[in-house]
Amino acid sequence: MKGAKVSLNHAERVKKFLIKSRLLDFDYRATKGKQFIIFPVLEEFEDKDVEFIEDKFSKKRRKETWKDILKNKLGKVDSEKLITAHDLIGNIAILEIPEELVKKEKIIADTFLNNNKNVKTVLKKAGEHTGTFRTQKMKWIGGENTKDSVxxxxxxxxxxxxxxxxxxxxxxxxxxxxxxxxxxxxxxxxxxxxxxxxxxxxxxxxxxxxxxxxxxxxxxxxxxxxxxxxxxxxxxxxxxxxxxxxxxxxxxxxxxxxxxxxxxxxxxxxxxxxxxxxxxxxxxxxxxxxxxxxxxxxxxxxxxxxxxxxxxxxxxxxxxxxxxxxxxxxxxxxxx
Ligand SMILES: C[S@@+](CC[C@H](N)C(=O)[O-])C[C@H]1O[C@@H](n2cnc3c(N)ncnc32)[C@H](O)[C@@H]1O
Structure with a gap:
C-alpha cells in the first residue's frame, strides 16, 4: 500500500491537507516511528516534506452499528428493504418499517434498543399526518411501552x-x-x-x-x-x-x-x-x-x-x- 512518510514536525499540517483533499485512507492506521509518521494514502501528491513509500498498514476495526448487525440477522434480501433513517425524540426512536418486514419488526426494534443505549422505546409510524390536529398513528414495537417523551x-x-x-x-x-x-x-x-x-x-x-x-x-x-x-x-x-x-x-x-x-x-x-x-x-x-x-x-x-x-x-x-x-x-x- 502507498504511504506518505513525513517528519513529526510536518505531520499535523500534512494530515490536515490529506483529510481536506480526501487522500487519507481511513480504513487503515498510520504507522508511527520516533521521528516520523507514515500515513496510508490513496494516491501521491506534491509536497516537498513528504516521501512516498510502499508499506503495510494495519486495518482499523470499525465498531459494528445496529445496521451492520441487522444486515446479518435479516439476510441480504430483507436488509435491502430496511429503512435506516429514523427520528429520535428524547428516549423514543421512531422507525419506518416497510410492509415486507412487518414480521421482523420485533427483531429490528430489539437490535435498535441493544445498540442505542439512550433509546428506551421503539415505535413505528403507522400512518401519515392527518386531520386538523396533524397527528400520526404510532405503533409500539419494543422497549418501554410509552408515547411520552422529553x-x-x-x-x-x-x-x-x-x-x-x-x-x-x-x-x-x-x-x-x-x-x-x-x-x-x-x-x-x-x-x-x-x-x-x-x-x-x-x-x-x-x-x-x-x-x-x-x-x-x-x-x-x-x-x-x-x-x-x-x-x-x-x-x-x-x-x-x-x-x-x-x-x-x-x-x-x-x-x-x-x-x-x-x-x-x-x-x-x-x-x-x-x-x-x-x-x-x-x-x-x-x-x-x-x-x-x-x-x-x-x-x-x-x-x-x-x-x-x-x-x-x-x-x-x-x-x-x-x-x-x-x-x-x-x-x-x-x-x-
Ligand atoms: C404542523 S402542526 C405545528 C405544531 C407546532 N407549532 C410544532 O411545531 O410542533 C400544526 C398545529 O396546528 C394546529 N391547528 C390546526 N388548525 C388549527 C386552528 N384552526 N386553530 C388552532 N390550531 C390549529 C394543529 O392541531 C397542530 O398542532
Whole structure:
C-alpha cells in the first residue's frame, strides 16, 4: 500500500491537507516511528516534506452499528428493504418499517434498543399526518411501552406525546432561525402552537415581552401548559381554540406572527394581517412544489390587497422536504 512518510514536525499540517483533499485512507492506521509518521494514502501528491513509500498498514476495526448487525440477522434480501433513517425524540426512536418486514419488526426494534443505549422505546409510524390536529398513528414495537417523551432543543425541555400531537424535531432549525430575529420587547403571536415548542424557544432565548400561542388540539395545549411550567416561563400565554375564533377576541396587536401550519395556513393570512401592527413581520409557511414557489408570494399579495395593506418580502427559505420536489417553505414578510 502507498504511504506518505513525513517528519513529526510536518505531520499535523500534512494530515490536515490529506483529510481536506480526501487522500487519507481511513480504513487503515498510520504507522508511527520516533521521528516520523507514515500515513496510508490513496494516491501521491506534491509536497516537498513528504516521501512516498510502499508499506503495510494495519486495518482499523470499525465498531459494528445496529445496521451492520441487522444486515446479518435479516439476510441480504430483507436488509435491502430496511429503512435506516429514523427520528429520535428524547428516549423514543421512531422507525419506518416497510410492509415486507412487518414480521421482523420485533427483531429490528430489539437490535435498535441493544445498540442505542439512550433509546428506551421503539415505535413505528403507522400512518401519515392527518386531520386538523396533524397527528400520526404510532405503533409500539419494543422497549418501554410509552408515547411520552422529553425532548431538549434550543435550551428548552419539551414534554411531547408523539401520537396525540404534532411535533417535529426537524423544525428545531427553523425555530432557531426565527428566534434570532426577535428583538427586545416584541409581542409575538404563534398561531398553531402545538405543545408550545415555538413559544418556549422564543421565551427562553429572546427578550420578547409577551408571547401568545393558539392551539386547537386540547391535548397539545395541555402539554404546552406543562412545558411552560417545566421551563419556568412566565411571559407566554396559551389559548386552546380555533385561530379563527380566538384571534378576533384578542384585544392586542403583535410585532411578529408565526404561522407554522404548512397545509392551509393561507386560510388564516387575513387573520394574521389583521392582528399585526404596522411594520410587523409575518412568517408564512406553505407546502409547494419547486416549480410553483412563486405561489407563496401570490397568496400573501392577495391577502394584503384584501386588507388594503402593503408588504415587503424579507426572506424565502426551504425548511423541509415533503416529497420529491415538494418542500415546506417559509416566506417572511413585513406588513405596513
Ligand atoms: C404542523 S402542526 C405545528 C405544531 C407546532 N407549532 C410544532 O411545531 O410542533 C400544526 C398545529 O396546528 C394546529 N391547528 C390546526 N388548525 C388549527 C386552528 N384552526 N386553530 C388552532 N390550531 C390549529 C394543529 O392541531 C397542530 O398542532
Amino acid at each position: 425532548y431538549k432543543e434550543n435550551g428548552v425541555k419539551l414534554k411531547v406525546n408523539v401520537e396525540d400531537m404534532y411535533f417535529s424535531v426537524r423544525l428545531g432549525t427553523e425555530r432557531k432561525r426565527i428566534m434570532k430575529q426577535i428583538e427586545v420587547d416584541e409581542h409575538v403571536l404563534v398561531m398553531f402552537s402545538g405543545c408550545a415548542p415555538y413559544p418556549c424557544v422564543f421565551s427562553k432565548n429572546t427578550d420578547a415581552e409577551r408571547i401568545v400561542g393558539i392551539e386547537i388540539n386540547p391535548k397539545a395545549h395541555e402539554y404546552g401548559l406543562i412545558n411552560l411550567q417545566k421551563n419556568k416561563i412566565s411571559n407566554v400565554e396559551l389559548f386552546c381554540g380555533d385561530v379563527k375564533k380566538v384571534v378576533p377576541e384578542l384585544k392586542e396587536r403583535f410585532d411578529r406572527v408565526c404561522m407554522p401550519l404548512p397545509k392551509g395556513a393561507e386560510d388564516f393570512l387575513d387573520d394574521a394581517i389583521k392582528i399585526s401592527r404596522k411594520n410587523a413581520i409575518i412568517h408564512f409557511y406553505d407546502f409547494l412544489h419547486e416549480n410553483e414557489f412563486e405561489k407563496c408570494e401570490e397568496k400573501v399579495r392577495s391577502a394584503c390587497n384584501r386588507a388594503r395593506r402593503t408588504f415587503e418580502v424579507l426572506d424565502f427559505v426551504k425548511c423541509g422536504q415533503y416529497s420529491p420536489g415538494k418542500f415546506r417553505v417559509c416566506l417572511d414578510f413585513r406588513v405596513f
